Amino acid sequence: MRVRPWILSSFSILSSSCSRGVTIETYAQSLLDQIKERDGVVKARAYLDPEFVLEQARALDQVPHNERGPLHGIAIGIKDIMNTKDMPTQFGSPIYTGHQSRFDSSAVAILRHAGALMFGKATTTEFTVTNSGPNTTNTHDPNRTPGGSSCGSAAAVADFQVTLSVGAQTGGSVIRPASYTGVFAYKPTYNVVLLEGQETFAPTFDTFGFFARSIDDLQLLADVFAIKDDHPPKDIQSGDVSVALIHTPMWAQAGPSTVAAMEKAATILQNWGAHVEEVAFPAELSDADALRRIQKVITSFEAQKSFLREHRVDKERLTPEICGMVENAANYTNKEVAEASDTYARMRHVMNDLAKEYSVILTPSAVDEAPLGLGDMGSATFNTPWTGLPMPVINIPAFIGAHGMPVGVSLVAPQFHGQHLLRISKVLGGVLIAEGGWRI
Amino acid sequence: MRVRPWILSSFSILSSSCSRGVTIETYAQSLLDQIKERDGVVKARAYLDPEFVLEQARALDQVPHNERGPLHGIAIGIKDIMNTKDMPTQFGSPIYTGHQSRFDSSAVAILRHAGALMFGKATTTEFTVTNSGPNTTNTHDPNRTPGGSSCGSAAAVADFQVTLSVGAQTGGSVIRPASYTGVFAYKPTYNVVLLEGQETFAPTFDTFGFFARSIDDLQLLADVFAIKDDHPPKDIQSGDVSVALIHTPMWAQAGPSTVAAMEKAATILQNWGAHVEEVAFPAELSDADALRRIQKVITSFEAQKSFLREHRVDKERLTPEICGMVENAANYTNKEVAEASDTYARMRHVMNDLAKEYSVILTPSAVDEAPLGLGDMGSATFNTPWTGLPMPVINIPAFIGAHGMPVGVSLVAPQFHGQHLLRISKVLGGVLIAEGGWRI
Numbered sequence: 001m002r003v004r005p006w007i008l009s010s011f012s013i014l015s016s017s018c019s020r021g022v023t024i025e026t027y028a029q030s031l032l033d034q035i036k037e038r039d040g041v042v043k044a045r046a047y048l049d050p051e052f053v054l055e056q057a058r059a060l061d062q063v064p065h066n067e068r069g070p071l072h073g074i075a076i077g078i079k080d081i082m083n084t085k086d087m088p089t090q091f092g093s094p095i096y097t098g099h100q101s102r103f104d105s106s107a108v109a110i111l112r113h114a115g116a117l118m119f120g121k122a123t124t125t126e127f128t129v130t131n132s133g134p135n136t137t138n139t140h141d142p143n144r145t146p147g148g149s150s151c152g153s154a155a156a157v158a159d160f161q162v163t164l165s166v167g168a169q170t171g172g173s174v175i176r177p178a179s180y181t182g183v184f185a186y187k188p189t190y191n192v193v194l195l196e197g198q199e200t201f202a203p204t205f206d207t208f209g210f211f212a213r214s215i216d217d218l219q220l221l222a223d224v225f226a227i228k229d230d231h232p233p234k235d236i237q238s239g240d241v242s243v244a245l246i247h248t249p250m251w252a253q254a255g256p257s258t259v260a261a262m263e264k265a266a267t268i269l270q271n272w273g274a275h276v277e278e279v280a281f282p283a284e285l286s287d288a289d290a291l292r293r294i295q296k297v298i299t300s301f302e303a304q305k306s307f308l309r310e311h312r313v314d315k316e317r318l319t320p321e322i323c324g325m326v327e328n329a330a331n332y333t334n335k336e337v338a339e340a341s342d343t344y345a346r347m348r349h350v351m352n353d354l355a356k357e358y359s360v361i362l363t364p365s366a367v368d369e370a371p372l373g374l375g376d377m378g379s380a381t382f383n384t385p386w387t388g389l390p391m392p393v394i395n396i397p398a399f400i401g402a403h404g405m406p407v408g409v410s411l412v413a414p415q416f417h418g419q420h421l422l423r424i425s426k427v428l429g430g431v432l433i434a435e436g437g438w439r440i
Numbered sequence: 441m442r443v444r445p446w447i448l449s450s451f452s453i454l455s456s457s458c459s460r461g462v463t464i465e466t467y468a469q470s471l472l473d474q475i476k477e478r479d480g481v482v483k484a485r486a487y488l489d490p491e492f493v494l495e496q497a498r499a500l501d502q503v504p505h506n507e508r509g510p511l512h513g514i515a516i517g518i519k520d521i522m523n524t525k526d527m528p529t530q531f532g533s534p535i536y537t538g539h540q541s542r543f544d545s546s547a548v549a550i551l552r553h554a555g556a557l558m559f560g561k562a563t564t565t566e567f568t569v570t571n572s573g574p575n576t577t578n579t580h581d582p583n584r585t586p587g588g589s590s591c592g593s594a595a596a597v598a599d600f601q602v603t604l605s606v607g608a609q610t611g612g613s614v615i616r617p618a619s620y621t622g623v624f625a626y627k628p629t630y631n632v633v634l635l636e637g638q639e640t641f642a643p644t645f646d647t648f649g650f651f652a653r654s655i656d657d658l659q660l661l662a663d664v665f666a667i668k669d670d671h672p673p674k675d676i677q678s679g680d681v682s683v684a685l686i687h688t689p690m691w692a693q694a695g696p697s698t699v700a701a702m703e704k705a706a707t708i709l710q711n712w713g714a715h716v717e718e719v720a721f722p723a724e725l726s727d728a729d730a731l732r733r734i735q736k737v738i739t740s741f742e743a744q745k746s747f748l749r750e751h752r753v754d755k756e757r758l759t760p761e762i763c764g765m766v767e768n769a770a771n772y773t774n775k776e777v778a779e780a781s782d783t784y785a786r787m788r789h790v791m792n793d794l795a796k797e798y799s800v801i802l803t804p805s806a807v808d809e810a811p812l813g814l815g816d817m818g819s820a821t822f823n824t825p826w827t828g829l830p831m832p833v834i835n836i837p838a839f840i841g842a843h844g845m846p847v848g849v850s851l852v853a854p855q856f857h858g859q860h861l862l863r864i865s866k867v868l869g870g871v872l873i874a875e876g877g878w879r880i
Binding site: 099 | 541543550553632633639643644666668669670744746748752753773775778782786788
């Protein structure tokens, strides 16, 4: 019988490798077996050297228990936009085929120091910008996209190929693929995890994020990255929980599965004893087109700078979409960029004040189930406001859509309330998943 | 007689190497001679391989004239916080002794593509954070500091060891050393030059910058980095120029040489025909202590993230000052960070509106002449507001202080008016330098 430690959470692996004699090598081998069996369909890998993984695993097995870090031996997939000293980093771009830095990104170094087992690189769309590209498929239906841009990171966790993975979100590149593939994901408050050593798209929005199959595993990563609130999070009692149900100005775009998921989530939480209250976006932010525009203006402006180097050095191999951004084909003005930044600054203040009046915000994670086909990775419209605001978000993979695919909902807290968000997501996530129907 | 192309500006070198038969190798050799003669005193080098420089120079000499970029053959010093594929990058830290990436930072790649001759790495304080460290001295008095953190970049240009150099500013790390060493420097609007591939200190403030011995040379670099205004800058006529004389809330800290320089600058410009008007900081920003505090709060908070990796992996070799930041020894709260960001956002709006009412702002570049000794690199108090706001600034090295050292003044424009700032600095800088007394 095949050994199945690949289905375990980090906690189980950590305790198994401590007490029950399951070696990290055995666990790593079981993941490699799973990948061998599955990756022909899922294609979540930008790079993997099985021999090197096993070598690392054996070395980790030799580390005395009292010298082990909080992620000792846990297999983690790294989005292929983060430099890794011992694996290529190719940014999903032909320009960087075979590119390998000699140094880890800041986040990778921190993960490695915590004992993580680096389990290859996960696919990304070209520079995280394009909305198609790698042929990575959705674990739950190979005819559907896993979402982007962190497609490989989400797919690999959903397919039990790794226990954890890391990615990044500029629009909806973490939360949306988590919703599409039915896993948990955490986008922390902007700027609380350093992006040094990884690709830049739009520095005003670029945010680190991570994927797991449980809130406990998200918690592990949050602690490794030293995410801290001003006050330790309080215990959650159902009678004290108030939920701001925010459909956002983009609600008209929601598909039937997202509409159903949001309704069901509100009902479940109400029945559980939470106070659920529909809350509108503040008036200044209630125009969906205007909201989308300010995101686009800033992103596109910053992309002009972020890809100037590739445009200068290797333009023929840069996708026309990015060339258009560098050349400012849309003719955005600096004036509009400055105004958009000012609007975001006001929004941030207003929305955080509003969020503080509730225990948590409940809002969509994606427009609908994962779209059919691999040519369109879906819309980030429900994610961009929270990326820009810049509040912490967790995807709860609780529901099943009209075609049997997972549909997540987002829980959102005020900025710098990331530990509180984990605590309340653990409780509310449990309630939603118990009744929502999706099983990881 | 020794050939002296090392004293030339980029423009002269570009035209010499095109038309007058001075090879890039000859020019490079003359700089190496200058360095050999001077660097025992100035110590501006974190790394230099003369043979490799000459090799590059000879290769550049072979490039046909019609294939040459805008910086072809111009010697440029790179602050030792920017990755260079062919030289070590050591961040002024013992942790990174011998550290070498296989890839250039974005800015270095753009400079290289433009034909620049990479002329070694220039010293920096430890991770640009500390206010002492390298034993780099001031060209004009080896008993005085050149200022930090871009000490080597400023000193090397001032000492004619390179024609151009690049650095970065989080508080006052470009403008202040330029003032101390008597060279021009340009800190563009925040985020218009990408920082990918270089060290992060405080992402909210970190800004690229560059040094030169003329405005024309700053202009060259600004164009290489594609700095653009919404409208092409207008010609400058003395009768139309209005100057906002802003002493800032920190004016009480100004030493006698800065007080004299500001007075002299105002008089010179007035006599030239400009309308010079004393303008106060907006009321909300008029408390010097509060202004300093918001800068400190954000910088220190972001340093917690920026140096978490080194703190985890190699704490014993991290200076206690940075350890204290990572450990949040000052007990700053997230709440205070959020409030500081909101204040900055309001300030940015108010100050840019105010700046738009004038042709340019005139404000101090430094507290006084460069301080005596190498243990204190001086105060950035006059620079931090403009770094955070985040407006473009040019140092004009026009004046001579009480001890014969250079004293600069800053010209400041609204954000995204970087080309306008170059144009007006060319005119006003010329006027100020003609009468100010300092000769580069």
